[in-house]
Amino acid sequence: MTNNIREQISALLDNELSKDEIGQTFDRLSEQKQLRDTWDRYHLISDVIRGDIGERASLSLADRVRVQIDAEPAILAAPKPVKTAPAWVRPLAGTAVAASVAILAVMTAPQLLNPEAKAPSQIAATKVTTPIYAQSASLPSVQNYRLVNSAQYQVQPVTAARPAARWSTQYAGTRWKNLARPATENKLNKYLMDHSEYATQGAVSGVVPYATFVGYDARR
């Protein structure tokens, strides 16, 4: 694909092309699948940049474009609105039961980095009895935040034999701890994404919510 046609598509989206050029671009679009894919992407990104995605987001834009060409080549007709499934629920439902990869790195890295970490389930299961405002005597001090000394990085000897199943790349597991219910996970994911909208204002953790989502069920 030439840069020229990319530019034309881009210009077309920005309403900068002359009538002749529009016709030409549509002709070429209709011929080549690759170009139509490009159209899809430009259309998508262009919409997003303008902030007017929504009404024009459609099932297979390129194919609709092809249909539109015969009828009215010079008008960027807005396809009828898509079916509006709840945005998160549908796509995530398909990936609800996550399969995890227990690759060597995953098995060992956390131990190397954080040998004394307790399983989160233990934390979650603890009933809260202490007043939360109390200053804990064991609250981490500046010392805890200093960079870990090299001793902590020593490899722990493997003493017990590990079942082969745990090393498999396909063992079943979910990302939310203590949960094995896909529907509940979906609901939580939906909440988490919504929450991200509010929590991303800080650079401290700004990238995390989306990273969590992008990485969600990364092992399939």
Add this chain to the structure above:
Amino acid sequence: MLKSCRAWVGCLLLGVIPAAVAGDAEKSVDAWLKQMVESVRTLTYEGTFIYLHNTQLETMQITHTANNDQEQERIFSLNGAAREVIRSKGAVICILPDVKAVTVTKHNKGNRKFPSVLPINLSHLSDYYEFHILDKARIADREAIVIGIIPRDTSRYGYRLYLDIDHALPLKTDTINEKGEMVSQIMFTMLRIDPSIQSVSPSMHGKGDYSWFRSKPAQKVSPSTHTNWQFKQLPRGFQLQVKTKRAATSGGQEMEHFVFSDGLATISVYVEKAGDENGLHEASTMGAVNAYGAQVSGHQITVVGEVPAQTVRTIANSMEYSTTATLQ
């Protein structure tokens, strides 16, 4: 003269410490954090980072462009399904090749109560966190200064930030729990800061037959002033920032949403009428995110946030329903 001689000899003994670095160490934490917040938003950069949470490790690519105050960002998963999230002024797009779906969420203007840049207000935050310049380090072949944001109680996490010496971009971020353990780490392995990087575009693996979903603006979000809910015991420093009511939709029912923040950590509380059997009835956790669900007075309450497990539980347990709505 003697002083500078000593300094010079010291440099020789300690190895080469560029003068700029020594000078930067004297920059206040305040200045570092302000520069960080500004840089993350206004610089154009791309890089690869790894994300370790609990025992899970992910690799992702990020491209961030900023032109004329127009920010775009693409995060793309390099392992497993080639998922990507594109953030822009207008919307968040999630592309999920594993399920051949694209979701588009338009920012609801009513939603954007928060400024896009956190106005780091150290005098306010210092009631709940201590700030220290801890060390120097090297991350992704860049020099970094290490800053500790250390909580004064166990209601919130701490952070260790490794900021690029030149730009204050966070090269590594450790999130540290109430026991001093790292619950998640994000670290760049490669970072390129370059204004000529082109704006982001989606890759859309295996194009063509994607299904498109958009979150409809039909789910009306409106700021609400009155609520039947009272929070009897909020963890210290967490204040109500946003309160909205969302109208019922075909896919869901009316929902109330409360957002609390101490200035750094943010917690969401979602309240729906009980009845959906998929509600959360216990504690759960994913990386640094903790969630706690319970049913209170015929309502399903779900609390989510990047805070310790105890904090989300405390908030859920402190909620009381009264039959008359009050101004919060």
